[in-house]
Each structure stands twice: as C-alpha cells, then as structure tokens.
Amino acid sequence: MKLFGWKSGREESRPVLSRALSAPMFGDVPQSYEAQVRDGYLRNPIVQRAVKLVVEGVGSAPLLASDPALIALVTARSGGQSLIETVVAQMLLHGNAYVQVLRDVDGGAAELFALRPERVAVEADASGWPAAYRYRVGERVTRLHAEAVRPEVIHLKSFNPVDDHYGLGCLGAASGAVAIHNAAARWNKALLDNAARPSGALVFDPGDGSALSGEQFARLKGELEESFSGAGNAGRPMLLEGGLRWQALSLSPADMDFVGTKAAAAREIALAFGVPPMLLGLPGDNSYANYREANRALWRLGVLPIASAVLTGIAQGLSGWFAGAAIAVDLDRVPALVEDRERLWGMVSGAGFLSDGEKRAMLDIAEVA
Numbered sequence: 001m002k003l004f005g006w007k008s009g010r011e012e013s014r015p016v017l018s019r020a021l022s023a024p025m026f027g028d029v030p031q032s033y034e035a036q037v038r039d040g041y042l043r044n045p046i047v048q049r050a051v052k053l054v055v056e057g058v059g060s061a062p063l064l065a066s067d068p069a070l071i072a073l074v075t076a077r078s079g080g081q082s083l084i085e086t087v088v089a090q091m092l093l094h095g096n097a098y099v100q101v102l103r104d105v106d107g108g109a110a111e112l113f114a115l116r117p118e119r120v121a122v123e124a125d126a127s128g129w130p131a132a133y134r135y136r137v138g139e140r141v142t143r144l145h146a147e148a149v150r151p152e153v154i155h156l157k158s159f160n161p162v163d164d165h166y167g168l169g170c171l172g173a174a175s176g177a178v179a180i181h182n183a184a185a186r187w188n189k190a191l192l193d194n195a196a197r198p199s200g201a202l203v204f205d206p207g208d209g210s211a212l213s214g215e216q217f218a219r220l221k222g223e224l225e226e227s228f229s230g231a232g233n234a235g236r237p238m239l240l241e242g243g244l245r246w247q248a249l250s251l252s253p254a255d256m257d258f259v260g261t262k263a264a265a266a267r268e269i270a271l272a273f274g275v276p277p278m279l280l281g282l283p284g285d286n287s288y289a290n291y292r293e294a295n296r297a298l299w300r301l302g303v304l305p306i307a308s309a310v311l312t313g314i315a316q317g318l319s320g321w322f323a324g325a326a327i328a329v330d331l332d333r334v335p336a337l338v339e340d341r342e343r344l345w346g347m348v349s350g351a352g353f354l355s356d357g358e359k360r361a362m363l364d365i366a367e368v369a
Contacts, residue, residue, distance in 0.1 A: 033093075033094060033117075033118045033171075034118060036093075036171050036172065036175050036178075037093060037171065039175075039178055039179070039182060040093075040171050040174065040175065040178045041093060041171070043182060044178050044181060044182060044269070046178075046181060046266045046269045046270065046280060047171070047174065047178060047269055047273070049280055050269060050270055050273040050275040050280060051089055051092050051093065051273060053275050053279060053280075053298060053302075054088065054092060054273065054274070054275065054298075054302050054303055054306065055085045055088045055089045055092070056085070057298065057299060057302075057303035057307075058084055058085065058088045058303055058306065058307045058310070059082055059084050059085040059088070061303070061307055061329045061330075061334060062329065062330040062333040062334065063075070063311070063327060063328070063329060063330060064327070064328050064329070064330045065315075065325075065326065065327045065328075066315075066322065066324055066325055066326040066327075067322050067325065069322070070315070070318065070322055070325060070327055071327070073109060073111075073112060073318070074112065074311075074314060074327060076111065076112075078111055078112060078113045078114075079113060081114065083099070083112050083113075083114055084310065084311075086114040087099060087114050087156065087310050087314075088306055088307070088310055090114065090116075090117050091156060091157075091158055091167070091169070091306060091309070091310065092169060092170050092171070092273060092306070093169050093170070093171045094117040094118065094167075094169045094171070095117075095157060095158045095160065095166065095167035095168040095169030095170075095172075096117040096120070096155070096156070096157045096158075096166055096167045096169075097114060097117060097155075097156040097157070097310070098114070098115040098117060098120045098133065098135075098153050098154070098155055098156075099112050099113070099114055099115070099153065099154040099156065099314060099317065100112070100113045100114075100115055100144065100152065100153055101150070101151065101152060101153070101154065101317070101318070107150075108321060109150075109318055109321040109322075112314070115135055115153070119135055119136050119137060120133050120134070120135050120136075120153075121133070121134045121136070122155075122165040122166070123143070124165065128164065130146050130155070130165065131145075131146055132144060132145050132146055133146060133152075133153045133155070149320040150320035150321065151317060151320075154313060154314060154317030154318075156309070156310060156313040156314070158309075170272045170273050170274075171272075173272045174268065174269045174272035174273065176268075177265040177266075177268035177269045177272070178265075178269060180261060180262070180265040181262055181265040181266055181269065184259075184261060184262035184265070185262070263282060263283065266280070266282050267282060270282065273302070274298075274301055274302035275298060275302060276294040276297050276298055278291065278294040279291070279294050279295065279298060295336050296336050296337065296339075296340070298336075299334065299336045299337060300337075304329060307329050308328070308329070311327040311328060311329070312327070312328075314327065315327045344363070345363065348362050348363055
C-alpha cells in the first residue's frame with residue numbers, strides 16, 4: 001500500500017492530486033484564517049460558545065481503546081494543552097489538524113502534540129500526493145516526513161470538495177454571519193454610548209429667515225460634543241439660545257430590524273457549527289421540547305461524528321506502533337445518551353430469538369473467556 005507518496009506498486013492506478021484556490025469573499029468579511037479567528041472565536045460569543053460545547057463534549061467523553069497505552073497517550077496533556085480538545089477545535093475552525101508524533105530514544109511514540117494548522121503547508125510529490133509537511137514559525141521552517149508506517153505527522157482533515165490537500169472548516173462558512181453579528185453588536189454599543197437612543201436635531205428658526213454664521217455653527221457643534229454627547233451626559237438638560245429648537249428623532253420599525261438580523265445571524269452561526277440554538281440561549285428557537293433533547297441532538301449530530309473522525313484518524317496514524325490500534329467513545333458511559341442506550345438494551349434483552357452471543361455482539365460487548 002502506498003501512503004503519503006511512498007512506494008507500493010500501485011502508482012499507475014492513483015490519480016494525480018491538485019490544489020484549487022478558494023474564491024475571494026465579498027464585502028469586508030475577513031479572508032485570512034487568523035483574521036476570521038480574531039473576529040469569530042476571540043470576539044464573538046456565539047462562535048466561542050458553539051465551539052466550546054462541541055470541544056468540551058469530546059474532551060469529556062469516556063474512551064475505549066485496544067491498548068491502555070493508547071488512551072494514556074491520547075489523553076495526556078502536551079505543552080499544557082489537551083490534545084483531543086485542541087485537535088477538535090482546529091478541525092471545527094480551520095478544517096485541518098496536524099498531530100506531531102514525538103518519539104523516545106528507542107523510536108517509540110512518546111508524546112502527541114497538536115501543531116497550529118495555519119503554520120503547516122503540505123509538500124507534495126510529482127503526482128501531487130503529500131510527501132512531507134513544512135511547519136513555519138517566522139523564518140524557521142521544520143520539515144516533517146509523511147512516512148507510510150510511522151509518520152512524523154498525522155494529518156486529520158474535514159471534507160473539502162475543491163481541494164485535495166486541505167480540509168474545509170466551519171469558520172469560513174460562518175464568517176458572513178459573524179460579520180453581521182459583530183456589526184449589530186457595535187451598533188448596540190454606539191446606541192448605549194449615545195444615551196441608548198437615536199440622536200435628535202437642533203433646528204435654527206429665528207423667524208426672520210437668517211442662518212447661522214460659520215463661527216456660530218462651529219461654537220454650537222463644539223458645545224454639543226463637549227457637554228451633551230456620550231453616555232456620561234445621558235439625560236443632562238440642554239439650555240438652548242434664542243432661535244434654537246430641539247427636534248427629537250426616532251428609528252422606524254424597519255430601522256430597528258437590526259435586532260432580528262442579529263438573532264438570525266446567531267442562528268446561522270449555530271447552524272454552521274452543528275449546535276442546537278437552544279443550547280446557546282437564542283430566543284425564539286423552540287425546535288426541541290427541552291434542553292435534554294437539544295443536548296442529545298448535540299451529541300448525536302455534532303460531538304460523536306467529529307469524535308469518531310478524530311479518534312479513528314489518530315488510531316490509524318499510530319497503528320505502526322500499536323498493532324490493530326482502535327480508539328472510540330464508550331457510548332454506554334455518556335450521560336447524554338443514557339436513555340438511548342437504555343432503550344437499545346431493553347430491545348436486545350427482549351429479543352428471545354437471539355442467543356447470548358448475538359446479543360453481546362449487538363451491544364459491542366466482548367465474550368466472557
């Protein structure tokens with residue numbers, strides 16, 4: 001078998017891979033990954049909470065493995081970070097996760113470390129298949145080989161229909177909704193800075209048809225900015241000179257629709273990350289009867305699929321050190337799935353036409369020696 005560009009005898013049967021460039025986005029939506037992370041994960045509460053719900057769910061899931069050393073290796077903290085949680089977050093945000101396998105003096109797998117995906121570039125061979133990975137920090141570049149049996153880097157990626165080498169994250173798809181949500185938050189902040197109400201207008205109406213001179217206009221503008229603008233001057237009485245009249249202004253219902261726009265953007269963000277909006281405290285989302293059903297949907301549709309992809313990918317990458325390596329979530333010990341497992345156990349136990357061995361196989365229980 002030929003993996004990552006190494007010899008196998010099947011070179012002629014493998015297609016040539018290529019990389020397609022992403023189409024530019026419109027408007028002021030950030031295009032680079034770092035800018036999207038700053039505007040999304042660092043500054044947007046919906047993105048941050050949605051990612052943390054999935055990441056913390058995978059990180060707290062009980063695991064089963066073919067070798068106890070596998071669980072110890074995967075669950076150990078490296079550089080102060082949780083490997084599983086970091087990898088899942090990178091898969092959600094970037095679409096790619098790179099796990100470096102650090103070796104001991106005997107060549108065994110001693111530690112796993114998650115590399116920052118925006119610093120990694122795939123180095124392809126003549127046919128376009130990955131042969132190595134370049135990890136760049138400033139001017140320093142480290143070349144990590146993609147070996148077939150014992151690779152230095154395990155590359156995990158989500159599906160990308162237009163790129164053979166790099167996965168597609170959720171943050172890019174949600175970047176438009178994130179920009180709308182952040183703009184609405186800035187709008188609310190501006191309203192609060194101006195006494196939480198729209199501005200009014202000073203009308204000069206002396207009755208003789210005259211107008212303010214340039215000097216008078218500049219003085220009046222300066223006095224307004226100094227004494228009456230900002231949240232600190234909210235509610236302060238205004239003393240007007242002769243000929244000046246204050247005309248209060250208000251927003252129309254169409255102008256106030258930005259509140260609904262912000263809520264719609266928040267729901268789109270939750271949709272992109274696969275999190276039920278009810279768990280994010282979004283109003284008007286009653287698709288689930290209660291939080292228990294929403295939490296079960298989060299696990300079934302969000303946590304378990306990405307956990308399976310990450311754990312299976314890591315196990316396959318470590319198969320050169322652990323024969324038959326396998327890691328999976330222990331579904332019988334997940335609190336959110338207790339009712340589902342109880343129902344399954346009840347159905348299997350009540351099937352009198354099945355033998356005990358068949359029942360154990362359906363419940364993924366090993367035979368007793």
